[in-house]
Amino acid sequence: MPPTRIIHTPEEITRIRRAAAVTACVRDEIAAMARPGMSTFELDQLAGELINRTGGISAFKNYCGYPGNICISMNDTVIHGIGTPEQIITENDIISIDVGVKIDGALGDTALTFGFKEQTGEVKRLLDGTLDSLMQGIAAAKCGAFVRDISAAVEKAARKHRLAVVRDYVGHGCGIKLHEPPEVPNYTGWGKGPRLEPGMVLCIEPMLNLGTDSVKLDRKDNWTVRTRDGAWSAHFEHMILITENEPEILTWQKTM
Ligand code: MF3
Ligand code: CO
Ligand code: CO
Numbered sequence: 001m002p003p004t005r006i007i008h009t010p011e012e013i014t015r016i017r018r019a020a021a022v023t024a025c026v027r028d029e030i031a032a033m034a035r036p037g038m039s040t041f042e043l044d045q046l047a048g049e050l051i052n053r054t055g056g057i058s059a060f061k062n063y064c065g066y067p068g069n070i071c072i073s074m075n076d077t078v079i080h081g082i083g084t085p086e087q088i089i090t091e092n093d094i095i096s097i098d099v100g101v102k103i104d105g106a107l108g109d110t111a112l113t114f115g116f117k118e119q120t121g122e123v124k125r126l127l128d129g130t131l132d133s134l135m136q137g138i139a140a141a142k143c144g145a146f147v148r149d150i151s152a153a154v155e156k157a158a159r160k161h162r163l164a165v166v167r168d169y170v171g172h173g174c175g176i177k178l179h180e181p182p183e184v185p186n187y188t189g190w191g192k193g194p195r196l197e198p199g200m201v202l203c204i205e206p207m208l209n210l211g212t213d214s215v216k217l218d219r220k221d222n223w224t225v226r227t228r229d230g231a232w233s234a235h236f237e238h239m240i241l242i243t244e245n246e247p248e249i250l251t252w253q254k255t256m
């Protein structure tokens with residue numbers, strides 16, 4: 001039977017902690033350098049250079065054939081958007097960047113969604129509500145609780161903010177491989193999942209929509225996931241370590 005969860009060794013955790021911190025740093029540098037007028041391809045190239053400078057490599061490039069250095073998902077794109085020279089960023093867009101860096105045999109994986117102006121109304125509700133849902137999920141990730149408790153906390157917060165939870169993609173264990181067990185859904189109704197134990201490393205990553213939860217895969221590139229109704233979507237992701245006390249956010253940095 002495949003393992004239902006992975007408990008990392010202290011030696012692994014030392015490397016995972018470093019990889020996660022590097023990834024968070026790159027995430028924030030990319031977000032700070034993104035400007036209206038740039039193409040998403042330029043942003044991806046910039047990300048490639050920043051990752052290179054860390055001494056690590058992109059954890060996403062060539063993963064199952066993924067062509068980009070990072071995932072760049074604008075507006076109605078939920079996740080896995082690929083930067084292209086034709087797609088020009090404007091000040092009215094919101095952009096999710098999802099960054100993965102592999103360094104010294106360990107990985108970080110983290111995402112955030114941002115815009116360029118002071119947000120109001122629906123878009124503000126989407127961005128603030130999705131980040132809040134992530135933070136509520138993290139707060140529920142206490143040693144002794146179950147994966148389901150994380151899912152329930154995310155789902156409850158999403159409902160409070162009147163945002164729809166994408167069900168086709170989920171969070172996951174992480175650390176030595178990009179996707180490790182267990183899965184961490186942003187919704188309940190599937191069971192309890194494993195109990196949270198010190199040494200587990202989880203990526204919690206709500207993908208929330210202003211419209212319905214239904215999404216579709218781009219038929220040409222087979223990667224880009226968009227909302228079916230065209231309503232906008234946001235995605236925030238932190239990597240956390242389960243400890244005997246509060247969870248440790250391994251991808252904590254200044255922008256989130
Ligand atoms: N970063 C994504 C996640 O959070 C995985 C991206 S895989 C890629 O799980 F191939 F699309 F890059
Ligand atoms: Co990610
Ligand atoms: Co992830």
